[in-house]
Amino acid sequence: MKELLESIEDVVRLSLPVDERFVITKHRFMADRKKRQKRICIVTGIHGDELEGQYVCYELSRRIREQVDSLNGIVDIYPAMNPFGIDSITRGIPAFDLDMNRIFPGNLDGDMNEYLAYKIIEELEGADLVIDIHASNIFLTEVPQIRINELNADVLVPIAKKANMDLIWVHGASTVLESTLAYSLNSKGTKTLVVEMGVGMRITEEYGNQLADGIFSLMKELGIWTGAVPDMKEAIVAYDADGDDVCYLNAPCSGIYMKEKKHGSVVEKGELVGKIINPLSGDVIAEIKAPEKGMIFTVREYPVVEEGSLMGRILKEKVILENQV
Amino acid sequence: MREDVIYSFKGLYRDAFRVKGYVFGEGEKTACIVGSLRGNEYQQVYVCSLLIKKLKELEEYGKVSKDKSIMIVPCGNPYSMNIKKRFWSIDNTDINRMFPGYEKGETTQRIAAGIFEQIKDYKYGIQFASFYMPGHFVPQVRIMKTGNENIEMAKAFGLPFVVVHNPRPFDTATLNYNWQIWDTEAFSIYTSSTEKIDKKSAKTGVNAVLNFLAKEGVIDYEITEGCVSKVIESDKFISIRTTNAGFMKPLVQAGDVVIKGQVMAYVTNPYTGEVIQTVTASTDGIIAFEYDSPIVYQNTAAFKLIPLS
Numbered sequence: 001m002k003e004l005l006e007s008i009e010d011v012v013r014l015s016l017p018v019d020e021r022f023v024i025t026k027h028r029f030m031a032d033r034k035k036r037q038k039r040i041c042i043v044t045g046i047h048g049d050e051l052e053g054q055y056v057c058y059e060l061s062r063r064i065r066e067q068v069d070s071l072n073g074i075v076d077i078y079p080a081m082n083p084f085g086i087d088s089i090t091r092g093i094p095a096f097d098l099d100m101n102r103i104f105p106g107n108l109d110g111d112m113n114e115y116l117a118y119k120i121i122e123e124l125e126g127a128d129l130v131i132d133i134h135a136s137n138i139f140l141t142e143v144p145q146i147r148i149n150e151l152n153a154d155v156l157v158p159i160a161k162k163a164n165m166d167l168i169w170v171h172g173a174s175t176v177l178e179s180t181l182a183y184s185l186n187s188k189g190t191k192t193l194v195v196e197m198g199v200g201m202r203i204t205e206e207y208g209n210q211l212a213d214g215i216f217s218l219m220k221e222l223g224i225w226t227g228a229v230p231d232m233k234e235a236i237v238a239y240d241a242d243g244d245d246v247c248y249l250n251a252p253c254s255g256i257y258m259k260e261k262k263h264g265s266v267v268e269k270g271e272l273v274g275k276i277i278n279p280l281s282g283d284v285i286a287e288i289k290a291p292e293k294g295m296i297f298t299v300r301e302y303p304v305v306e307e308g309s310l311m312g313r314i315l316k317e318k319v320i321l322e323n324q325v
Numbered sequence: 326m327r328e329d330v331i332y333s334f335k336g337l338y339r340d341a342f343r344v345k346g347y348v349f350g351e352g353e354k355t356a357c358i359v360g361s362l363r364g365n366e367y368q369q370v371y372v373c374s375l376l377i378k379k380l381k382e383l384e385e386y387g388k389v390s391k392d393k394s395i396m397i398v399p400c401g402n403p404y405s406m407n408i409k410k411r412f413w414s415i416d417n418t419d420i421n422r423m424f425p426g427y428e429k430g431e432t433t434q435r436i437a438a439g440i441f442e443q444i445k446d447y448k449y450g451i452q453f454a455s456f457y458m459p460g461h462f463v464p465q466v467r468i469m470k471t472g473n474e475n476i477e478m479a480k481a482f483g484l485p486f487v488v489v490h491n492p493r494p495f496d497t498a499t500l501n502y503n504w505q506i507w508d509t510e511a512f513s514i515y516t517s518s519t520e521k522i523d524k525k526s527a528k529t530g531v532n533a534v535l536n537f538l539a540k541e542g543v544i545d546y547e548i549t550e551g552c553v554s555k556v557i558e559s560d561k562f563i564s565i566r567t568t569n570a571g572f573m574k575p576l577v578q579a580g581d582v583v584i585k586g587q588v589m590a591y592v593t594n595p596y597t598g599e600v601i602q603t604v605t606a607s608t609d610g611i612i613a614f615e616y617d618s619p620i621v622y623q624n625t626a627a628f629k630l631i632p633l634s
Contacts, residue, residue: 017570017620018595097411097457102495109564111458112622139416176422178494250429254337278337306342306415307334308432 004068005030011078012119014112024083024116026123027057029064029075038073038224041124042215044133045078046100046181048085048092052198053133055208060215070227075219076127081120089201091137102176104184121184128222129159130192131215132182138200139302140310143263144207145169147194149177150241152186160193161235162221164214166264167297167315168237169246199301236295236323238315245319247291249312251276251305255285259311263299267314274300274311293317326381331398332439342404344440349380352392355543357447357509358534359398359440359500362421363412364405368518369453372530373399379531380544388545395543396447401440422495424503441503449541450504451534454513458626459520460616461579464529466554467513469496473505476556479512481540482533483551486613486631490559512537517579557631562613564626567592569602572619573627579615583630590627595620609633 011024031037042060044053057079064071080086084094092099096113106117124130136142145167146160153170160168177183185192195211198204210233217232219225238245251257255276261267267290276286288311298313305311332344360366360373377397383389400406404414412419418433425445426438444450456462465486468474479487496502504511514533517526532549539546567573575590577583583606592602610630621627 014623015570017572017622091417109566110624111566111626112624115624137416175494175497248429250431254335256337280338304337304415306336306432308430308435309415310431 001068002031004065004071005033011123012116014115022083022112024078024081024120027061027077027079029061029071029077031071031073038222039076039127040073040215040219040222040224041076041078041127041130042133043078043081043124043130043181045080045082045086046132047134047137047200048082048088048090048094049138049200050091050133050135051086051201051203052135052207053195054079055203055205056133056211056215059208059212063212063216067227070225072226073219073222073224075224091200101181102179104179104181105188120181121188124181124185124192125188125190127190128224129218130182130185130190131163131195131218132192133195133197133211135198135200135202136196136298139300141199141263141299141301142196143167143297144195144197144210145297146235147171147196149173149183149186150239153239153241155191156186156193157237159191159218159221161237162214162217162232163193163195163235164210164217164232165195165197165235166233168235170237170239170241172241172243236315236320238319245316247294247314247316248310249273249288249291249314251288251307251309251311252286254306256303257288257300257305257309257311258303259299261296261299263296263312265296267294267296269293273314276305288312290314295320326377326384329396331443332436334435336404339404342436344398344401344403344436346443347377347380347397347399348394349384349396350389350394352394354396354447355393356395356449356451356538356541357398357444358395359444359450359452360400361406361453362401362500363419363455364402364407364409365411365520366453366455367406367520368516368522368527369455370399370406371522372453372516372527373397375527375531376534379535383544383546390543390545393543395538396444398440398444401436421500422498424498424500425507437500441500445504445507445509447509449537449543450501450509450511451537452500452504452511452513453530454501454515455519456515456614458616459618460614461517462515463580463611463613464517464526464533465515465613466533467501467515467559468511469499469502469505471502471505473508475510478510478541480554480556481537482512482514482554483536483549484514484529484533484554485552487554487556488559488613489556555631561632563608563610563630563632565589565604565607565628565630567602567604567621567623567625567627570621570623571595571601573604573616573621573625575615575617575627577612577615577628579612581612582610582633583612584609592621604628606630
């Protein structure tokens, strides 16, 4: 068995006001000391309440160590881009009330957070592939999926198809999204996939294993992994740049949402998906029915809703049929 | 004065969420003034209350121009203000990152859409805004560079500075940006504080709006003496940053003039009191922003200077 080169390194280290250092770290696995090696970067924890990526980071390390001989490049794992957020169960950056995924590409001469964003981009730029793992939020569960800005669809969809996901959702471009890590890296020519799966504040081991399989498949495509990988799932691809492939279920009133269908379920048009109840009056105040036939790929987990709260998303049947063709 | 509920929905265990507008005069939708969109913007609500009081008085004396109407929306987010939370109560989203809104979308998108529908047709839009960092501003009017900006008109507020700001991606979802895109002449007014009520700068803000409305012929009001505004682009501000983290003791404040090399603050070790950085002015300038929190991080913009040259 060949020797595995492993190191835990600082990406950024800064002093905090009261006797503490702020550190973003990475775990590097290298096959050897050759200068020109392919590199994949696994990033997670930009949102501090999204923990699904934590297990994936662990599982990747475990499998690499188990099959050292199959590694043929560099795997960099960044489990906590927002360590303050993870530590304090906070989605954004505590103390600043900022969404870290809205400050890229950052600024070397900016404040602490802009500086961090700049250093993160500097660190990741030039990798052969970056995978940014998110986990929805505490309100919703998502089937394992990759989201791609329509601007990068040509390049990224063929790669995403090898990632063992259930769904690839190509969404429309939006100016606001230009401040995300993925947008910044893709615009600099560093291919970056955004994974969304599971739910906030929880870990779904099954999804973690599914994505870990997908990452090894992508590593194999890049030549970073020579070991065997299982057969990959064939993802449904929704080219939804015009917003016509997905139905959104938003609450018509405030109340407690009781879901009737699990995510991944196929529902008929008009079928009951859930209901909103009022525990004070003891009434059902709204029945939520599927506006079209399709597959539920987003389901509300957090029961309290107010007018407008997202309760689910349905991928329209036409998209599923197009993919079958 | 007419009190309108411009957007509402029923809560489950809370009273209904209501956004109110106070309307003066009748006729063409001429000027709309928005106060707080975030739960910590107390000063912004306070300034609106002063304006409502004044405009009520002016209306009673028949001094709101014929066929012109003014609406003041003091608070777009009472739910968050009542629980002392800056952003939306349940999901922490920011209403001022949701414009123009989406009436079929999520809650804060709907609130933004509901408010915007009522305020988008006004000729002039004025928002009392706040900065994301704790601190004090020298009173200024900010205008976003969208191609529709009217810098000359911004001078009518008579505030010391008109700051022209190049929008960043997230700015495109703010009220000010979208007002401009929808052909409203939009301005953001920064008085000196946010979470604390500063009566002096609130009065400055009120006078600025009354001066503007008088100059544009919306009200009949004796204009108070204002400043000849200096126009500056926001990227010309010079940030004076901390190089160390610790406690900060400022020696100067927003509005002060400093000369190159002047000591502006000390950063000290919180445990020993030892000075670990002497913050000095890198150029002659007027302090446009002064950071106000006992602790500073590395790279914090402790001050922002408008250069004198």
